[in-house]
Amino acid sequence: MKEIREVRVGIIGAGQISHRHMNIYSNIQMRARQLGFTAKVVAVAEIDLRRLKAWGERYGLDEKDMYTDFRELLKRDDIDTIDVCVHNNLHVPISIAAMKAGFDVYCEKPSAASYHDARLMIDCAKKLGRKYHVQMSSLMNLQTRTARDMIAEGKLGTPYFANLEMVTTRRRPGYDLPSFTTDFYSKRAAGHGPTIDLGVYVIGQMLYVLGLPKLKSVSGLAKQGMELDERLITNPDGFGVEDIGNGFARFENGMGFHFLTTSACNYKDYSMTYILGSKGGLEIINTDTTGGSFARPANSPSPPPFVSSGREPELRFYGDTDGQRVEIDPKCSYNMQIEQRVNPDILLYNDNQVMWLAYKLGILNDETRYNTPEIAAQQLLITDGIFLSEELGREVTVDEIKELSPALYMTEQEIGSELVKFDVSF
Numbered sequence: 001m002k003e004i005r006e007v008r009v010g011i012i013g014a015g016q017i018s019h020r021h022m023n024i025y026s027n028i029q030m031r032a033r034q035l036g037f038t039a040k041v042v043a044v045a046e047i048d049l050r051r052l053k054a055w056g057e058r059y060g061l062d063e064k065d066m067y068t069d070f071r072e073l074l075k076r077d078d079i080d081t082i083d084v085c086v087h088n089n090l091h092v093p094i095s096i097a098a099m100k101a102g103f104d105v106y107c108e109k110p111s112a113a114s115y116h117d118a119r120l121m122i123d124c125a126k127k128l129g130r131k132y133h134v135q136m137s138s139l140m141n142l143q144t145r146t147a148r149d150m151i152a153e154g155k156l157g158t159p160y161f162a163n164l165e166m167v168t169t170r171r172r173p174g175y176d177l178p179s180f181t182t183d184f185y186s187k188r189a190a191g192h193g194p195t196i197d198l199g200v201y202v203i204g205q206m207l208y209v210l211g212l213p214k215l216k217s218v219s220g221l222a223k224q225g226m227e228l229d230e231r232l233i234t235n236p237d238g239f240g241v242e243d244i245g246n247g248f249a250r251f252e253n254g255m256g257f258h259f260l261t262t263s264a265c266n267y268k269d270y271s272m273t274y275i276l277g278s279k280g281g282l283e284i285i286n287t288d289t290t291g292g293s294f295a296r297p298a299n300s301p302s303p304p305p306f307v308s309s310g311r312e313p314e315l316r317f318y319g320d321t322d323g324q325r326v327e328i329d330p331k332c333s334y335n336m337q338i339e340q341r342v343n344p345d346i347l348l349y350n351d352n353q354v355m356w357l358a359y360k361l362g363i364l365n366d367e368t369r370y371n372t373p374e375i376a377a378q379q380l381l382i383t384d385g386i387f388l389s390e391e392l393g394r395e396v397t398v399d400e401i402k403e404l405s406p407a408l409y410m411t412e413q414e415i416g417s418e419l420v421k422f423d424v425s426f
């Protein structure tokens with residue numbers, strides 16, 4: 001029988017998203033024979049002692065494997081990889097500390113809050129020879145692969161415009177949605193709001209399907225436009241992020257890209273994503289921001305709904321065939337379930353953590369995995385352009401964005417009674 005390889009994981013940050021990671025690890029364990037590998041979480045670090053204890057109890061960890069100071073966890077020599085589940089502006093200091101301690105790193109999205117910070121992590125991984133991967137569930141499905149293939153095969157002709165609108169009316173995490181931590185609206189912890197929080201998924205997917213076109217310039221608007229009810233703001237940092245991010249980007253290949261997202265506004269909820277090409281148009285319906293079949297609750301009946309929210313990622317092609325106008329539904333979610341059953345290797349491309357583990361084990365390499373850190377960095381180049389354009393009141397060039405991209409990562413944090421200064425040099 002084929003040996004099942006095991007990756008030993010240390011998690012840093014035991015908040016909301018860590019539970020989804022644990023659910024996915026549990027599904028990976030159940031499908032280990034099919035995958036040929038599995039993962040075991042052997043240690044956790046969390047600064048909040050109560051949360052740490054509850055987490056350890058829930059997942060059956062010994063007290064000796066539970067740390068309030070992540071630096072202690074990083075001293076262990078029986079861990080293969082670190083899974084970073086802290087908030088955005090801690091991704092840089094904690095991921096870099098983990099890489100400096102000798103670990104490969106899997107990190108939650110957005111990789112960071114700015115292009116500058118995203119590049120730090122990529123450069124650190126490169127210089128120290130570590131593997132590094134970012135959660136980007138919007139890529140891990142047949143919707144994205146089909147869109148990318150259709151464009152690469154020329155089915156749209158020459159793409160010349162892309163539109164991406166995700167408008168929500170009351171969806172400020174931690175404010176309208178109390179199940180999320182209030183760090184989502186803290187400038188210090190999150191860096192920015194929906195422009196990067198959702199942007200990493202939807203702009204990242206758009207850039208990937210378009211073949212990562214080179215950015216030329218961005219004009220944008222980003223504001224905290226809506227009135228706030230002070231009684232609902234419980235984070236001591238206050239509400240410091242935008243509720244609207246809107247931009248127009250030009251690429252070197254002449255393509256235009258319009259992006260609009262809101263976490264709150266006085267209109268109505270809708271989303272509208274499409275690409276226009278000289279021969280065909282493609283609508284992207286229900287970009288997946290929650291994860292595929294590995295992210296569904298463990299032990300759920302089979303066949304599972306593809307996306308836990310029940311909104312299946314689909315495409316619609318608009319164009320002409322033999323002189324007749326057509327509208328074609330490529331049935332992505334149905335075909336994906338068949339594909340998963342007939343081609344076991346495709347499983348490596350259908351979940352973030354599965355892809356990470358396969359990359360970590362050398363089953364996938366830099367050419368065959370999705371390069372999520374680079375895609376995330378290209379997304380941040382566009383979103384930094386939106387913020388810079390808002391600040392300067394004009395269109396900004398890609399060189400300006402690169403030069404002026406700010407360092408937003410947290411430089412210090414209280415851990416227990418100590419004020420820890422982070423050293424991100426490498």
Ligand SMILES: NC(=O)c1ccc[n+]([C@@H]2O[C@H](COP(=O)([O-])OP(=O)(O)OC[C@H]3O[C@@H](n4cnc5c(N)ncnc54)[C@H](O)[C@@H]3O)[C@@H](O)[C@H]2O)c1
Nearest residue numbers: 013014015016017045046047070085086087088108109181
């Ligand atoms: N919540 C979601 O649905 C969701 C979905 C996708 C991605 N994410 C991303 O995951 C990240 C975390 O989000 P979350 O919702 O889990 O936030 P959270 O606040 O629930 O969890 C973060 C945890 O990190 C802990 N922490 C902070 N500093 C630490 C340190 N130095 N060492 C150890 N632990 C530390 C906090 O105490 C907290 O428990 C964010 O970047 C977010 O964008 C969240």
